[in-house]
Amino acid sequence: MPVIPFDLQYVLELVGTYFFAISGALAVQNRDHDLFGAGFTGFITAIGGGSLRDILLGAYPLVWIGNVDFLYAIFAGLITTFLFFPLVARLRKTLFLFDTLGIAFFTILGVEKTLALDFRPEVAAIMGMFSAVMGGVIRDTLTNEIPILFRKEIYASACLSGAVVYLILNHYGAERNSNLLLSIALIILIRLVAVRFKLSLPTLK
Numbered sequence: 001m002p003v004i005p006f007d008l009q010y011v012l013e014l015v016g017t018y019f020f021a022i023s024g025a026l027a028v029q030n031r032d033h034d035l036f037g038a039g040f041t042g043f044i045t046a047i048g049g050g051s052l053r054d055i056l057l058g059a060y061p062l063v064w065i066g067n068v069d070f071l072y073a074i075f076a077g078l079i080t081t082f083l084f085f086p087l088v089a090r091l092r093k094t095l096f097l098f099d100t101l102g103i104a105f106f107t108i109l110g111v112e113k114t115l116a117l118d119f120r121p122e123v124a125a126i127m128g129m130f131s132a133v134m135g136g137v138i139r140d141t142l143t144n145e146i147p148i149l150f151r152k153e154i155y156a157s158a159c160l161s162g163a164v165v166y167l168i169l170n171h172y173g174a175e176r177n178s179n180l181l182l183s184i185a186l187i188i189l190i191r192l193v194a195v196r197f198k199l200s201l202p203t204l205k
Helices: 008-026 035-057 069-083 085-090 094-116 121-142 156-171 176-196
Strands: none
Touching (some): 008 085, 008 121, 008 176, 035 069, 094 121, 094 176, 156 176
């Protein structure tokens, strides 16, 4: 029986898409949106950052157009939210949890895609951060919230930190899958610690 190759990056990208779809759909709770409105917000949240990244990098077709598996991941996230909403909504700080997982996955995957297209590491770090946070920016804009990127929370800086660590370890020849998991875990850890202890970057005064 042939062995099916396991691509950790591909699996994580699907998982990140799934989490972002849930994050977007949950963002409209208590706003009198119907299921279509919630689904649309979840869909845009899931594809927004990656699509803008691909457009800026000139990578066509866009990732979700070129591979239908990403649409399935989005639909799975929306169906999970709709069918198990009472359970999902009761999870403590659910939107924060799913959003944190989403940005962690998409940061490192954005870095890898940018490097694969032969852009410099500096550009890869920025594009990794960009692909991670822009879905949330679009989500917050659609729901008439101040985008989390413009609040005092440590958000984009956590993504940038994880991207830089990934690039450094990659430069020194770290094993790819271990580097992926370590850098993703770092982003999640920074976000959790920052929220738990109410840490923020200095404001401009």
